[in-house]
Amino acid sequence: MKKFLTASSIIAMLILSGCATNSGPEYDGSSYREIKTYEIGTVRNVRPVVVSDSGTGTFLGAIVGTVIGSTMGGGRGTALTTLAGGLVGAYAGNQAGKANASELSVMLDDGRDIVVVVKGSGYSIGDRVKIIKDGKKVDQVYKID
Template identity: 55%
Template sequence: MKKFLTIVVMGSLFFSGCATRGVTEIDPNAVNYELSYQVGTIESLKPVIIKDNGTGTFIGAISGLVLGSMIGKGRGSTLATLAGGLGGAYAGNELGKANALELSVLLDDGRRVVVIAKGKDFYKGERVRIVKHNGRVYSVEPFSLQ
């Protein structure tokens, strides 16, 4: 079992180095589609939390079960496995949440929209570009005429 955990940890460290830093990540569904964008000015913003979609809870529960099963013997092992699974599910749910901002934007055409953006800091009065396809927002980013 220790060999398995070593392989998992080493593999995750190896693949984490493959991520490109400083480059915008694009949803794979955006490839080969014509995207449109709208430009506007942020009128107001407020912090929001995006709920876990279940993935963090699931991965946390499995990890907790595996780690909990390595503790104790007999009935103690069963309790440790159960506690590990529950604790892992809770931790995974919390880690699966993401901080974001709800932006109220006055578009250049006079309409007002509200979009949720994560991963960037925005401020009131900032000009932004909202990239969309079929009504779905792919990204919100600062906009400047350069």
Template identity: 35%
Template sequence: MNITVSRLMITLASLLLTACATVGASSGGAGETEIRSGRIEQIMPTQMQTNHDSGVGAILGGLAGVGIGSLIGQGTGRDVAMVAGALAGAAGGNYVEKKKYDRPQQAQQIIVRVRNGVLVSVTQPINPALNKGMNVYIEGTGNDARVVPQS
């Protein structure tokens, strides 16, 4: 009976894990990517927020705060100092990370008129190869969309 239950649980777990492992275009695996073509109507300079919110600053700051807090006092006072150091260090590390590394980067907003007449706006890092009136492809959709020149 135990062997049957074990095999059933293993089979169920493997089915659940297999069902969760999907491969799609956005995950870097095999899949479809939408590619549209059109002509650039307008290019405007703008800025994009970077995605450097990794949390590394908060983690390192928190660890440093715990280390410094462990040098203060004994017993319960040391524990309180370690917790306070961790909180203050995490807040300080997060602030430094945002201030130093999370700066907006130069980008361009590109307006493309696709073949069916619809205007599509894509904001992406600057691509100096793109010019007004150029025939281009729009690869992807949403935040992953990019405008690239037609070869």
């Protein structure tokens, strides 16, 4: 029972430690101070894509799965359940880390055509979008009126 409570406490800390109260765009801890540029354009084509996990989901899933697996089984079975928990957790974390996204072909107001991948959906042909850039990287994309 003590192992179960320890595992539950660790899981709760991982889940609750990153809670933010603002529902606005999220900026990296160091990049919010940098000057950003933006482009405005019109969506010409939308294609659904999947963005794969960067490795964080797999890593966290493996840790949580290993901790939970270590609380099960007995004797030699503990080693097997720990291993199985880690493997199942890694797979689940990898799958959870994937995100549905949209590949947007955008004609910018200056006449250039670009392609931008954004998490989520909800973009349609003809939408006007503002693309906020951090150097050559896309930081945010959102619809404008």
